Amino acid sequence: MSDRTPAEAARDIPEATVARLPLYLRALTALAEADQVTCSSEELATAAGVNSAKLRKDLSHLGSYGTRGVGYEVEYLRYQIAREIGVTHDWPVVIVGIGNLGQALANFSGFRSRGFRVVALLDADSQRQSEVVAGLAVRPFDELAGIVAEHGVAIGVISTPAPAAQAVADALVVSGVRSILNFAPTHLAVPEGVDVRKVDLSIELQILAYHEQRKAQPDALDDEVTA
Amino acid sequence: MSDRTPAEAARDIPEATVARLPLYLRALTALAEADQVTCSSEELATAAGVNSAKLRKDLSHLGSYGTRGVGYEVEYLRYQIAREIGVTHDWPVVIVGIGNLGQALANFSGFRSRGFRVVALLDADSQRQSEVVAGLAVRPFDELAGIVAEHGVAIGVISTPAPAAQAVADALVVSGVRSILNFAPTHLAVPEGVDVRKVDLSIELQILAYHEQRKAQPDALDDEVTA
């Protein structure tokens, strides 16, 4: 009934907590690179930009790592969170739609370094299929099913124009992909059990614009003729 | 104290509603282009991918547009939402960091068509300053303050590497920018009154990976040695 996946609470970790775990993972990685052995919840929370009480509650959902009176062991906690998220091994990813954004995504180093590996770039435009982007040849879109099966791809990224996105999503789902990251500015309808996360640049800007407008106008609101 | 802006509820429209208004605006624009004159809440909600009751409550926060027994007039409602968001006129935007992602953003047509106009591209790398991207010359970063003042820029986009992001944010704030869209994978500390929205690609992927992992494992969880 709902647009979100209602029974997606797989075990018992709240969705809001899941969304913050990558923040903690990143902060812990930075601490580890600075050769810090232990850290307090206060320190880690500051590094991640969240409240320390929230951090402790989040971590309590995955277990009782950490020692009272001492704090958390950086490397140990980092591994535990990585394991919980599932990025102790690499996930194969395909990117569909190799325009400006798709090329930027293919070149994005953050993927490779954080548990993801781009195994194929796909595009329906035959002109792009002669190009090589980020060391990978751009391949025809109809090779999707074979590539997904071959590499065991579970995550697909859509960076096509909006009109093509739904068809691409359908094809991804048919091929067996159950998680989609959608950059196309459109709503995707997918079957139950398939997760879609949306990144929408113009929506983010419009939200900023709303607040910006409110900052500018002190309190003039009702005195407008709108016919 | 908090990392979010606590007193940002400018008037009385809930934040969750504000985040959905751009969705409705987009759906209404699509309906208008299909020459549809009126639409029901059910129809608009389906197009936007949300619940119809949620849609009606959202719209009720901006006023009582719509006619019972009939629905909403597409063009009228579209204008009202655009006015509420503040995209009836264009917002000048600067993009800082013209790497792969910055170039993709500069070329993104959705900005221009949805109330935003990129007025300048900035980069600290002098090698990039000879390039022309999306019809705009890449200019030195130290011209920021002048550009912001000249065009009345209120919104800045950061697409630099993570280590440079905080310094860029500081410079934006000093120049007078009060809204920042941050693509760098790091937490930005900004003064009260400045809004930051974050788009983080690897976090989105990690959230997908978490759910994907839970789909794969039916219910094996505690039986792991972790030392």
Add this chain to the structure above:
DNA sequence: GTCGGTTTGTTCTCCCGTTCACAAACTCCT
């Protein structure tokens, strides 16, 4: 061994957001 200081894990409360369900209000047909 005991005591003080420190930090985690957890409980409790409050608030925001979602959803259901229904009254109010409008149109169209007779």
Add this chain to the structure above:
DNA sequence: AGGAGTTTGTGAACGGGAGAACAAACCGAC
């Protein structure tokens, strides 16, 4: 004009997340 049908706007119940505050647990000193 009146009634049937339709759709909006909203009141109320419900669930989840945020934050404060505190008890439990650990370390180190004496």
